[in-house]
Amino acid sequence: MKIIQAVRGFKDILPEETPLWRELEERARRILTSYGFSEIRLPILERTELFARGLGEATDIVEKEMYTFVDRGGQSLTLRPEATAGMVRAFIEHGFQARPKPLKLFTLGPMFRHERPQKGRLRQFYQVDAEVFGESAPEMDAELVGMTLEILKAGGARNLRLEVNSLGCPDCRAPYREELRAFLRRHQEVLCEDCRQRMERNPLRALDCKRRSCREIYQEAPTLSDYLCGPCTRHYQGFLRGLSVLGITYSENPHLVRGLDYYTRTIFEIKAPELGAQDTVAAGGRYDGLVAALGGPDTPAVGLAIGMERWLLCAGPLKVSSPGPDLFLAPLGEEARFMALELSQGLRARGLRVEADYSGRSLKALLRQADRLQAARALILGEREIAEREALVRDLRTGKQIKLPFRDVPDLLNRLLIEILF
Numbered sequence: 318m319k320i321i322q323a324v325r326g327f328k329d330i331l332p333e334e335t336p337l338w339r340e341l342e343e344r345a346r347r348i349l350t351s352y353g354f355s356e357i358r359l360p361i362l363e364r365t366e367l368f369a370r371g372l373g374e375a376t377d378i379v380e381k382e383m384y385t386f387v388d389r390g391g392q393s394l395t396l397r398p399e400a401t402a403g404m405v406r407a408f409i410e411h412g413f414q415a416r417p418k419p420l421k422l423f424t425l426g427p428m429f430r431h432e433r434p435q436k437g438r439l440r441q442f443y444q445v446d447a448e449v450f451g452e453s454a455p456e457m458d459a460e461l462v463g464m465t466l467e468i469l470k471a472g473g474a475r476n477l478r479l480e481v482n483s484l485g486c487p488d489c490r491a492p493y494r495e496e497l498r499a500f501l502r503r504h505q506e507v508l509c510e511d512c513r514q515r516m517e518r519n520p521l522r523a524l525d526c527k528r529r530s531c532r533e534i535y536q537e538a539p540t541l542s543d544y545l546c547g548p549c550t551r552h553y554q555g556f557l558r559g560l561s562v563l564g565i566t567y568s569e570n571p572h573l574v575r576g577l578d579y580y581t582r583t584i585f586e587i588k589a590p591e592l593g594a595q596d597t598v599a600a601g602g603r604y605d606g607l608v609a610a611l612g613g614p615d616t617p618a619v620g621l622a623i624g625m626e627r628w629l630l631c632a633g634p635l636k637v638s639s640p641g642p643d644l645f646l647a648p649l650g651e652e653a654r655f656m657a658l659e660l661s662q663g664l665r666a667r668g669l670r671v672e673a674d675y676s677g678r679s680l681k682a683l684l685r686q687a688d689r690l691q692a693a694r695a696l697i698l699g700e701r702e703i704a705e706r707e708a709l710v711r712d713l714r715t716g717k718q719i720k721l722p723f724r725d726v727p728d729l730l731n732r733l734l735i736e737i738l739f
């Protein structure tokens with residue numbers, strides 16, 4: 318029979334991988350909490366119009382990469398390609414503007430984009446996503462970048478490179494957009510098909526083109542930094558000063574644009590060069606207009622996302638061991654098996670990691686299994702042990718063993734606990 322495999326670009330996270338995932342998620346949670354963030358859990362499925370309106374119709378994500386379908390009720394739904402739009406939707410829907418500001422929220426979970434799968438890029442991928450609502454000060458942007466670096470480093474990432482830029486506000490962007498469009502027109506013969514379309518619909522997006530021929534031309538393109546208005550310039554300078562205060566090295570990249578329309582002012586990318594082509598491990602920026610654009614009250618906001626898979630690729634040196642059971646119960650015979658079933662429940666209730674084997678295998682096979690599980694000790698319950706009301710406890714590291722008499726089960730449990738814990 319033909320074997321059914323996982324969908325291309327979708328991947329199982331295997332038992333030997335999950336300890337590292339959990340460890341990184343825990344470290345991220347700890348740091349986020351220390352910065353005052355609370356966790357929110359959002360649905361994976363949203364109405365398609367949320368992304369169309371939130372991310373911009375003329376973005377690659379919305380045009381080409383979303384998993385969109387019509388459900389049985391005739392409603393167009395989309396598997397979320399990123400978390401910010403859903404976060405903003407929740408912010409508005411639950412009236413979070415009434416809460417004390419700034420409001421700091423984070424979420425962890427899978428995102429979905431129909432891109433060509435490659436190393437560090439899956440179609441279902443996981444992100445740590447954090448957003449701050451109700452604060453426009455550039456110090457907050459610097460603090461967020463500092464926090465992102467702290468999280469990544471806590472997960473073993475090294476040699477990180479931070480690139481920053483300002484995308485200005487609608488005021489400074491309008492004249493720039495026209496200037497850029499004129500530049501693109503002058504070069505349209507040599508631009509790729511995508512960029513020729515972007516030129517008319519959304520010229521800023523052209524700067525994000527991955528094609529080398531386009532990229533070379535864009536080195537000469539006018540940059541937004543030359544068009545920033547007074548307040549945007551001051552904000553950007555404040556952000557850079559904040560980074561310096563935190564001792565963070567950065568490089569300004571005037572050609573940095575993010576693939577989404579909602580960004581204003583600060584944007585940043587953190588790269589790990591050892592990752593190769595897909596080297597952006599975290600990114601984010603400010604989106605002061607998005608809450609209002611989605612029908613909420615005017616609320617400045619800034620956020621970031623860390624790509625879990627890429628972060629894990631950088632976490633190479635971090636070793637997380639999953640310890641074996643404290644006690645492996647090796648019962649011989651039916652009576653002993655039921656006794657093991659009962660014993661193991663009582664021992665776990667006292668906080669021990671306990672596994673019992675009910676397979677009816679030989680003692681030799683049972684001890685081999687205990688070894689495979691890297692159990693610290695085995696408790697052997699044979700017919701003779703039961704007859705003599707004694708259990709044999711073997712320390713599997715030293716080979717030492719002792720007999721423990723048991724007059725009744727609670728007594729045995731207590732004595733075992735003493736033996737194991739002290």
Ligand SMILES: [Zn+2]
Pocket residue numbers: 485486487488489490545546547548549550
């Ligand atoms: Zn401006």
Ligand SMILES: [Zn+2]
Pocket residue numbers: 508509510511512526527528531
């Ligand atoms: Zn192009």
